[in-house]
Amino acid sequence: MLTRQIIDRVVRNALDEDAPWGDVTSELFIPAEATASARLIAREPGVFSGGEVLQRVMHAVDERIRVSSLLGDGKPFEAGQTIAQVEGPARGILRGERVALNLVQRMSGIATLTAQYVALTTGTRARIVDTRKTTPGLRALERHAVVCGGGRNHRHSLSDAVMAKDNHLAVLTARGLSVTEAIRHVRSRLGHTTHVEVEVDRMDQIEPVLAGGVDTIMLDNFTVEQLRDGVALVAGRAIVEASGNVNLDTVAGIAATGVDVISVGALTHSVRSLDIGLDVEIAPALPEELGAENLGPEDLGADR
Structure with a gap:
């Protein structure tokens, strides 16, 4: 969930990175009293x-x-559409401009790409979900953007659910346990509210995994036919998630197979930031601020 506390932490870090000792250029070129209006x-x-996020950057x-x-x-x-209007002290708007744009452009890029995937699965039962392949430090923002595009969120972190992949199972089965026994062993140590998902990459693994009592089974890199x-083999005994080889060309075919969930790492790890700009108009400074006390109206322009 994207909270104000999370946003403010990201914003603080980004502003500290971008202007650790202030915005030297704006402080030299822009009078302290100058105001500006800008359109996103x-x-x-x-x-x-x-x-x-835009609001919290400017407020910060x-x-x-x-x-x-x-x-x-x-x-x-x-x-060409105006997304927002920003007004206030010119130095502040200019200082926050790049951080605000970097975050909003990326989030809108994710939302836009997610909406394309969701549109291609309309009429099927499949939900488009994200993965943990997010930008370090920006996961909450990026996952919020997925939801804005009509997608859903997978587990937020390693702490949220059990998700056993081939390496996890390899360690357990190396101790002499079968896949079914390994999953049952894990389930016996969990509370009843913890979700368990297991990844398989072959058809013959499905029955042993289901016998262990999983909530979700991930079919990794399966063909559409597989x-x-x-x-059909799972037959409603678990949620079926498809993963791997998912892109805008393949997602409709994958959704048509009847899977419940399609996880798409590309939503966050390969997305292009959208082109959004901030057009700023700075109000002219007073003559004394420019050291031009004796200039007349004709020197300042008719629309001063």
Whole structure:
């Protein structure tokens, strides 16, 4: 879940990285009293994510900055559309600009890509879910973006559920246990609320894994035909997850096999940040701020 505390921690770290001793350029070029208005504008169509992140970045650099006309997370937008309006002290807006854009562009890219996957599975039972292949430190933001695009979240961390892959089972079976016995051994040590998922990469592993009492079985790198056969063999005895070889060209066929879940690492590990810009207009400084006390109106321009 994306909380304000998580957002603020990410924002603090990002701002400290980007301006550890302040924004030297803005402090030299922009008068302290100057104000600005800016529009967050989409350069291409997509699905928005990161509204609260944008607000918290601007609030962190200067509490006087206001964000308005903000498009809701999960809402689609077109190229050229204004997503938000930002107003306040110019130095603050310029200092927060890059951090805000970096985060919002990435989150909106994830939401947009997720929406494409979800659209391709419409009419099937399959849910599109993310994986742990996220950017270190940004997992909560990226997973929120997946939800904005209509997807679902897998386990958040290694602490949330049991998910045994081939290496885990290899260690246990090396001690003389069968796969079924290994899973039962693990289940005997768990509370009743802990979800258990096990990965298989061959058809002949399905029955022994089901006999161990799993909640979800992951069919890893199965062909479409094998997935269809695997779903039939499981026959509702566990949730069926498909993983591996999932992309925009293959996802519709995978969803049509009847699987319940399709996990897609590409949602977060291979996504392209969306092209979103912040167009800033800085209000002209007063003449004395520029050392031009004696300039007349004709020197300052008619629309000063």
